[in-house]
Amino acid sequence: MKGTPAVPAGGSHEKAAAGGDAPHAIPDELLDDLTPEQLAAQWEDEKPPxxxxxxxxxxxxxxxxxxxxxxxxxxxxxxxxxxxxxxxxxxxxxxxxxxxxxxxxxxxxxxxxxxxxFTRMSTAPLTGLVTLAAMVSLMPLIGFELPSLVLCIIWMRFLGGETWRSTLVVSAAVVISFYAIFVLALHTSIPHLF
The missing domain is CATH 1.10.287 (Helix Hairpins)
Incomplete structure (x- = not known):
């Protein structure tokens, strides 16, 4: 089939595709053996319309x-x-x-x-936009800490696919850092609870 990258010795293209998400996906361990031209052809096959x-x-x-x-x-x-x-x-x-x-x-x-x-994945930016608008509208009412924490959790876990552990650690670190910079260090008038 023209445009389909060759698979290194040790397996057919159909076997390689069985473990991937896309119809012509090649497992990560085989990608190292492909030439740049084969990789470009693979990416072209997987590219959305x-x-x-x-x-x-x-x-x-x-x-x-x-x-x-x-x-x-x-x-x-x-x-x-x-x-x-x-x-x-x-x-x-x-x-x-x-x-x-x-x-x-x-x-x-x-x-x-x-x-x-536009595909099913096109809804991710819309979700990000809606959650960002919700955070902005809640900030004057309850401060930035809780809306920012929820926003980070939604973006990292549900949009980014991160683990719960990294999501919670990074989200808390982001909110604490913002609090330290904008409230404690710069004394800005950003709405805050604490």
Missing amino acids: AAGALANAAASLVVLGVGIGAAGLSIAMGLGAPDKPQPGLWPFIISIVMVALGLFQLVAGRHNRDAEK
Whole structure:
């Protein structure tokens, strides 16, 4: 079959595919024996189908909409001034960057051939966005500690597939670090419980 990488001696391609997730997946121990051309052919076989111009435009409009919505939420949180920033300043700056990138992608990225077609895995960024919006809306009410901890756990365990042990350790370390930097060291006005 043209485009299918050769399998090193010791097994057929069908045997190699039996242990993998994709139809032509090769086990990790055999990947070391493949040439760069064979690896490129393997990656090409496993690549999701390309998205069309409509999907590229839809993705750009989603980024644009999220950026505009996030800018509005940031303004509602308060921007402050550069010497006395309020909680919405940095999210506002990031939102403006998102709007600019969404507009650029909408205009210049219509003919992008590298974009992937939407699949079941495309819901992961949406889950990340919804949980991030929930964290931002809960911060003024209950502080950043608990929403940030829950956000880290969801992102690491359910979106990233990490183990419970590493998820809990890293999530706690992130929240403690943020607390130490923004509350104890910088004395920012970020909403916090403790």
